[in-house]
Amino acid sequence: MAMEAATLLPSRGEFVIHGAYAVTMEPSVGDIERSVIHVRDGEIISVGPAVEARKAGDIDGSGFIAVPGFIDTHWHLWSCALRGIHSYIDPDFGYFPLTMRLGPLYTPLDSYRNVRLGVAEALLSGITTINNWAHNVLSPDHADAEVQALSDTGIRGRFSYGWGQNLAVDTPMNSADVKRIKNERFSSNDLLSLGVAIRTPVAYQRGNVSLDILRSDWTKAQELGLPLTIHNRAGVVSILEEQHLLDSNVLIVHPQAFTSREIEILAQRQVNISSSPVNENARGPNGARGPIQLSELLQAGVGFSISVDEVVTNGKADFFSVMRELVRSDWQRRGEHTKLTARRMLELSTIDGARAMGLAHLVGSLKPGKRADITLIRSTDINLSPIIGDPSDMLVFSGQPNNVDTVIVDGRVLVRDGRLTSLDPEQVVSDAMQTVRDLRGRDPRQS
Ligand SMILES: [Zn+2]
Numbered sequence: 001m002a003m004e005a006a007t008l009l010p011s012r013g014e015f016v017i018h019g020a021y022a023v024t025m026e027p028s029v030g031d032i033e034r035s036v037i038h039v040r041d042g043e044i045i046s047v048g049p050a051v052e053a054r055k056a057g058d059i060d061g062s063g064f065i066a067v068p069g070f071i072d073t074h075w076h077l078w079s080c081a082l083r084g085i086h087s088y089i090d091p092d093f094g095y096f097p098l099t100m101r102l103g104p105l106y107t108p109l110d111s112y113r114n115v116r117l118g119v120a121e122a123l124l125s126g127i128t129t130i131n132n133w134a135h136n137v138l139s140p141d142h143a144d145a146e147v148q149a150l151s152d153t154g155i156r157g158r159f160s161y162g163w164g165q166n167l168a169v170d171t172p173m174n175s176a177d178v179k180r181i182k183n184e185r186f187s188s189n190d191l192l193s194l195g196v197a198i199r200t201p202v203a204y205q206r207g208n209v210s211l212d213i214l215r216s217d218w219t220k221a222q223e224l225g226l227p228l229t230i231h232n233r234a235g236v237v238s239i240l241e242e243q244h245l246l247d248s249n250v251l252i253v254h255p256q257a258f259t260s261r262e263i264e265i266l267a268q269r270q271v272n273i274s275s276s277p278v279n280e281n282a283r284g285p286n287g288a289r290g291p292i293q294l295s296e297l298l299q300a301g302v303g304f305s306i307s308v309d310e311v312v313t314n315g316k317a318d319f320f321s322v323m324r325e326l327v328r329s330d331w332q333r334r335g336e337h338t339k340l341t342a343r344r345m346l347e348l349s350t351i352d353g354a355r356a357m358g359l360a361h362l363v364g365s366l367k368p369g370k371r372a373d374i375t376l377i378r379s380t381d382i383n384l385s386p387i388i389g390d391p392s393d394m395l396v397f398s399g400q401p402n403n404v405d406t407v408i409v410d411g412r413v414l415v416r417d418g419r420l421t422s423l424d425p426e427q428v429v430s431d432a433m434q435t436v437r438d439l440r441g442r443d444p445r446q447s
Contacts, residue, residue, distance in 0.1 A: 009154045009422050012411035014040040018054040020061030020376060021391060022047060025068050025351045025365035031390065037066060039372040042411030047366050063380045064405060065391050067346070068365050069128025069156075069373035070319045071353025073274040074229070074253045074307035078111050078136045078146065079103075080118035083312045084436040092445050095313045103136045103165030105442045108145035111136070113428075113435040115149035120420060120428045121317045122308075125401040126375035128156055128409045129353070129363060131251070131274070131307070133197050133229060135162035140177045147185050150192055153423060154414050156373060158357060160229050162197035172213050173199075175220035182224055191410055196221035198230045201239050211239070218245050227358060229253060229274075234289070237262035237271075246271050251356060253307070254280060255297055256289035263293070267300040272356035276309030277325035291333050294326065294340065305356035306348055320399035323349055327396060342396035376406035 015038075022035035024047060036052075038045040054060060079099055087093035092101075106114075115132065122130055132150060137143045147159050161181065163173045178196060186194045198217055199209035209217070221228055227249045230236065234257040240246050241262075248270035255273045258266070266273070280292050297304055306326060308317045323345045330340040354364025363373045377395065379387045381403050387394050407415035414421055440446050 010412050010414070012042045016055070016058040017061045017066060017374070017376070018058040019050055020064040020066040021379065021387075022066045022366055023068075023346065023391065023395075024367065025347060026367045029367070035061070035066065037061075037366060037372075037374065039374075039408070039411050042372055044366060044368055044370050044372050046368050059406070061376065063378060064376040065379050065387075065395065066366065067126070067375050067377065067395070068350040068354075068363065069375050069407065069409065070126050070349050071129040071305065071357065071359075071364060072122065072127050072307050072317075072319070073131045073251060073272075073305040073353055073356050074133050074276060074309055075118065075122075075130050075317075076135060076310045077115040077118040077130070077132045077149075078106070078134060080114045080121070080311050081110075081432040081436045082114075082439075084432070085440060086312045088313075095310070098312070099136070100165055101445065102439050102443060104138065105439060106136060106138060106142065107438075108139070108141040110435045110439060111142045112145040112149045113431040115146050116153060116423070117428055117432040118311065118317065119150065119153040119155045120423050120425065121311065122155065123153070123407050123409075123415050123420060123423075124404060124418070125317050125319045126377065126404040126407055127308075127317065127319055128373040128375065128407060129357065129359065130155055130157040131160055131195070131229065131357060132157055133160050133162065133253070135197055136165045137162055137174070138164040138166070140174070140180065143177060143181050144185070147181065147192065151189070154191070154409055154412050156191045156359075156363065156371075156409055158193050158195045158227070160195040160197040160227075163199060167199075169199075169208055170210050170213060173217050175217060178221065178226070179224060182226070195227040195229060196224075198228055200231045200233055200236060202233045202235055211243070215243055215245070218243075222249075227251065232256065232258070237265055241265050241269070248272070249358075251305075253309075254289065255293045255304070256280060256291065258293055258296070260296070263296050263300050263302065266297070266302045270303070272303035272305065273297055274305050274307045274356065275326060276307045276322075277329055278314045278322055279309045281325060281329050282313070292326065292329055294330050295334065303352065303356050304348055305353040316401075318401050319349065320396070320401065323396045323399075342392040343390075345396050346392055372408055372411040374406075374408040375404060377403050378405045
């Protein structure tokens with residue numbers, strides 16, 4: 001398939017980050033005020049206190065906070081560019097009308113350009129892993145295009161192969177192509193893995209599915225050993241439990257409207273959760289699904305992670321805003337400022353996200369033997385000053401993407417000095433513009 005020329009990713013090499021305040025997210029190590037992080041061939045070789053002076057060639061980390069890269073566990077990257085024509089006022093151009101009407105009109109090139117736009121923004125926000133929740137896979141070429149875009153950016157992630165926005169409720173997804181792409185594109189790919197996104201078996205815009213079809217889509221994914229993800233609506237967990245489909249390979253999105261019995265089931269089956277707080281808090285009366293059940297789920301020991309979901313209505317992939325949103329909604333709900341701490345929030349964004357994705361052995365904390373997914377945040381910026389001691393509160397409550405200086409994925413420096421090193425932002429933007437113009441040209445509602 002003809003796509004833009006593949007990006008040349010930077011090589012991994014060997015380097016030392018010297019002097020950064022390291023928030024390792026490793027309980028046995030804790031924070032290291034002036035750290036040395038040694039990386040070789042994409043692996044963290046050592047993390048420890050800086051006892052010697054910085055050597056020539058080291059990355060100067062003084063004035064920076066080093067955190068494990070943020071982990072997003074649910075994002076419909078295919079829709080990113082639609083924010084250019086989204087409207088909060090005209091109901092024909094709201095999120096669901098737009099994605100349902102224009103989704104079926106996507107070419108593989110549109111898919112490619114949307115995914116690349118989203119990943120570029122993610123990297124600039126310090127995100128190093130994305131679960132690309134691909135629910136507009138219209139054909140094998142569309143699947144290939146999304147995987148190619150992920151691969152060209154150097155991001156770590158999962159391609160959660162879904163359906164096309166125009167797929168009928170009683171039609172199965174293309175499980176044969178899931179098998180095809182698994183063999184063709186994922187056998188030796190160390191940064192990207194494959195999963196399956198399943199339609200919801202209750203009313204859910206056009207993403208719903210009959211129970212028979214759900215069961216067959218689901219078991220075919222299980223036969224391939226792939227992790228599964230599904231959007232929650234009231235009653236979904238009970239339905240899946242009745243069908244004996246829940247296990248630790250399942251990630252359920254939108255932790256709202258669970259019954260207490262369902263929360264027990266989630267804990268028993270070791271199901272993981274992804275919360276997209278910006279969207280979950282923004283839904284009006286038509287989409288109201290109740291508060292985010294963070295405290296109940298954490299108390300029950302259910303794995304919890306966070307996500308951007310989409311940037312059409314959220315507007316941006318600012319992971320700091322996503323963190324704040326969850327903290328604030330938790331505080332509002334529970335009436336105290338002492339429940340969900342900034343430190344716990346950072347865990348949900350890193351190590352807990354890694355666990356939810358089955359990647360905790362590789363990423364989510366700064367530890368020798370793990371892969372080097374590291375974000376350096378400038379602590380000397382005006383909006384983060386002055387930081388004295390533990391930077392957790394400042395990161396969560398004051399952080400913003402333009403404080404992100406350096407982003408390393410698997411030992412490759414993909415952002416440096418706040419700029420993308422391999423993606424060309426002008427091209428990413430002009431291609432996104434072109435894609436939206438093309439889609440608008442095909443849109444029957446566009447005057
Ligand atoms: Zn979603």
